[in-house]
Every structure is written in C-alpha cells, then in structure tokens.
Amino acid sequence: MDGGGSNHGAPPSNRPAIETEGLCKSYKDVQALRSVDLRVEPGTVLGLLGPNGAGKTTAVRILTTLLPPTGGSARVAGLDVVADAAALRAKIGLAGQYAAVDENLTGTENLEMVGRLYHIGRAESRGRARELLERFDLTDAGERLVRTYSGGMRRRLDLAAALVARPPVLFLDEPTTGLDPRSRIGLWETIEDRVAAGTTVLLTTQYLDEADRLADRIAVIDHGSVIAEGSSDDLKGRLGGERLEVTLEDRSQAEAGVTALSEICREPPSVEDGIVRVPVRRHQGVIAEAVRRLDAEGVGIDDIVVRRPTLDDVFLTLTGRPPEPEDGDQEQATGEHAIEREPIG
C-alpha cells in the first residue's frame, strides 16, 4: 500500500485480528446470531462452517461494518466495528456471497475502480489490477465487459477486487461456491499465499473439505450459535473421520469381512444389511488395501466406497439431529460421490 506502509497483517502484537463477544443480531422475527464469540489470531484462517441460514453471512456483514449488531461487540484489526467503522474499512477486504462487480465495466476497470476507492493511487491500482487478473486467469478477459463473463469468471473477479488493496484482514463469504474445480484450487492457493504473507482470513463455507484445507480453526455455526470450535483435527476426531463402506456380495461373509479389515480400522467396524462400515484414518490407497485383504480372505465385494464426514455427520454428532436448512436456495444436495468433495448442508 502506498502511504499506508507494508507492515500489514500486524495488528498490535498478540491482539486477535478478529474478536467478537456475545455478538447478537436479530431481524424483526429472526434471531440470526445468538451470542457468538469468535477469536482469530493474526495471520491465521478461521473457517465458519454451517448450513444455509446458519448466520454466516450475517456475521460477515457485521464484521465488515455493513450491519450494526443488535448486541455484543466485535473488533477487527483492533478497531470496533461500530465506533471505528470508517477507519476499519481501510483494513478489510470483502468478497460477498454473490459476485459484486459492475457489468458495464471491463475486468480491468472494475479492479482499478476498487483500487482508487481504497485510495491506493491510480498507478498502483493499475499495477495491482494487472497482477490480479493474471493470478485469477483473467488476463485475456481483462479488457472485455464483465457482462460477457461466465459466473465463475465474475466470482474470480470479485475475489480479486477484495484483494486489490492487500488488506490485512479478509472476509470471504462462500468464496468457492459456483467455481469449477480448477478455479477452486487456484483460489485456495491465492488465499494460502495471502495468509503466508500475514493476512488474517475469515471464510465461510458449507464444505468441510474447504475448511479442512484452508482453516487453522473451524467454528461450526447453526441457528446463529457456534456449536463447535476447534482445529480441523479436533473436529474430525469428534466426527469419526472417514469411513470405508463395503457392500458384500454375500451377507453371510460379514464376519470374515470384519476380520479381514480389522487391521486397517481406527475403531471397530460396524455391520448392517451386508454393509461393513470401517472408520479409517485418511490416507491414500485405503481402497486398494481393503480390496487386497478381502480378496485374500475370499470375501466377495459388491461395492466399495470411501465416505468423508459431511456436515450432516457433524450435525448428527454435535446436535443429535440432521441440519434443517430453511431456505428457498437450491443448495447442492448431499450426495454419495464419496471420493469427490461432498457439499454439506
């Protein structure tokens, strides 16, 4: 940042970059947030994980000064989101849930405009725009009007806009929803770069694998309350991690199947309707290993699949009930594409 110095990402030492205390927000008849306490250390990533309607966007809006809280307090980069809102805006970047870009400007013009509005200067804005377009694979489209962009391209441009001023604290609301796998990985790498450079990130997601990959800590939110908080390993420990599901050709071989797989289990397997469920540690080659062992014991396999824990599992484990998204949005259904990432919620 010109003028602003490059000592970014360093709020006064040991102060959390984001801190909320008893944060509440109620709309007329909905309590969107009920006393949320969060703490994000500088230079780390918090994943706010929850189904549709959990209150993720509301939290992001309050922390980015767009909405006043109805109770509690929040500080970002050491600044109060209400009292110091004006000063705070210079220190944050926001990519909202839906791409907020001007259709009638080109990609380059969009980024330059945002840079100018962060007051980083004309030349600097131009340089950053070029750099970010390249980073997000939009160089060729940079001089085209955004109304000709695909949904994924708009999304990427929107994220680039959040990064133009290299703000020390970034808020990303479901940043990869609607992105193809390649762009998703590109975005993850960009976020990791920013974090390595000292940026603090709060990202919301409905995808456990995204939180797993990026977040140092994960807060699971449901109906406006944080129902679990910890590192990815902490949570996975509570969830039971991945399971291998083997459908047997012959139900009567269940006993033999369990014996064959006992050595790759983390916990004792369960058997139900000819399906053996085996909690495993995540590692490559577990399917091959299992097939080899079952084959050696002469156990016939009808189907074999690795299932990752889904948010449904989180909810089942944490609340004893499945999540109930209240919504009109068409969220991707939780599917059985076990090896693929599973949408949750």
Added chain:
Amino acid sequence: MTALRYAVSDAGVLAVRSLKRIPRQPDLLTGYTIQPVMFVLLFVYVFGGAIQTPGYEDYADFLLPGIIVQTMAFGGFVTALGLSEDLRKGLVDRFRSLPMARSAVLTGRTFADIALNALSLAVMIAVGLVVGFAFSSSPLEVVAGIGLMLLIGYAFSWIFAFIGLIVSSPESANAFGFILIFPLTFASSAFVPPESMPDWLQTFAADINPFSTMVDAARALFVGGPAGNDVWGATLWCLGLIAVFSTLAVHRYRRAVTR
C-alpha cells in the same frame, strides 16, 4: 480536509464509472438523444397547429423551453435505475465496505447525470433551431438559462436517487418515476397555456405546480417571456429539492443493504 478531498475524488471515480457505461448501453444513449428529438418533432408538427399560444409567434418558441424542462426532469432517471441495480447486484455492499466517502456513490451518479443532461440539452436546442425555434433574449440570459436547466436536472437526479434506494427493483423505479413525475409535467405550463385548462386544473398548473415555475423561468431566459419572480422561484425550488432529497438519499444509503 482530506475527507473533503476524498469525497470529491471518490465521486469523480464513480462519475467516470457511470459515464463509461453510456456508449456501452446504446439504448441508454437513445433515451438521451433520439427520444427528446422525437418529442420535439411530434409536438411541433402534430399538436403545433392545434395549440393556441397567445404571445408566441411560433409554437416551437413556446414548446422548446417546456420540453427541455421535462427532459431535464427525467434525465436523472438513470440514477434511480442504476442505484436500484447496484443494490440488487450487491455492489452497494462492496462500496459500503470500502474506505470511500459515504456520499460518493450518490454524488458520482448525480454528477454523471449532469453530463448526460448537457448532451440532451445540446441535441434539443439544435433540433429546436431547425424546426423554427429562436432565442430572443440576451446571450447572458441564454447562458443563465442553460445553467438553470442543468440545475433543474441535478435537483431531479436527487429525487431519483432517493427513489432508486427505496424501491425494490429497477422495474418499480420505472413505475414510480412515471406515476409521480409524468403527470406533473403535463399538468403544467410546459405544453399548453394553463388558461386553456379547466378552472380547477388551471389553478394547479398556473399557481401551484413548481414545474410551471421552472418552465416559465426557462421561457423568460430563452425567449424573453414575462419573468416575474419565476427565475428566482425556480432556483429556490431546485436548491430546496437538492437539500431535502440529498439528505434523505444519503441517510437511506447509509443503511441500505443488498436485497
């Protein structure tokens, strides 16, 4: 001090943004050029022969100031459409999260409207001159008249800014603008002398409707019609509208959230 500097430069950045889209949306450009020309031609040639305008040799002399004021009043319409679209697309969320002046999104748009209105004004005067209109006041008065027209346009831009922020979609901004402002422009001295209207309407058109004040001021400055206090009256109306609606719109903008 820096706050003021940023308020101006941020508004500049956003005014440029608004202006850039003009050549990229040809329908918009049509609204500012072809449409007013069409109105001038239709009124002059369709109604011109039937409307009696005592004191004016040519209907074009009577009409042009009126139709210019009407066009200026609708010029800010893009501001309502644009703001309502910015709200819907989430751009307002982005702007409100940036360390920019709170007023800039609105002043940027209303400034850009001035440029568009100047374009319409130039086109209409040119066409007016072709169909028989002639200035019959001093050059200074003409210049003052052009200034007043742009001021009128600017005042209505703020009304439209407020409308854009309170309606739920660009479509309702459209309806709102038409229902509210269109009848006002017709029940005025813009197109026919109020003396030809029924008594009850005449009272409104001649004495109450601020639109008539603005039109009469335009006539005074362009064709030397009877001025009275119309020029001052119109200026005061504009300043009052700007004061009230810019306050309302900025207040509304601060609390606006994407729908």
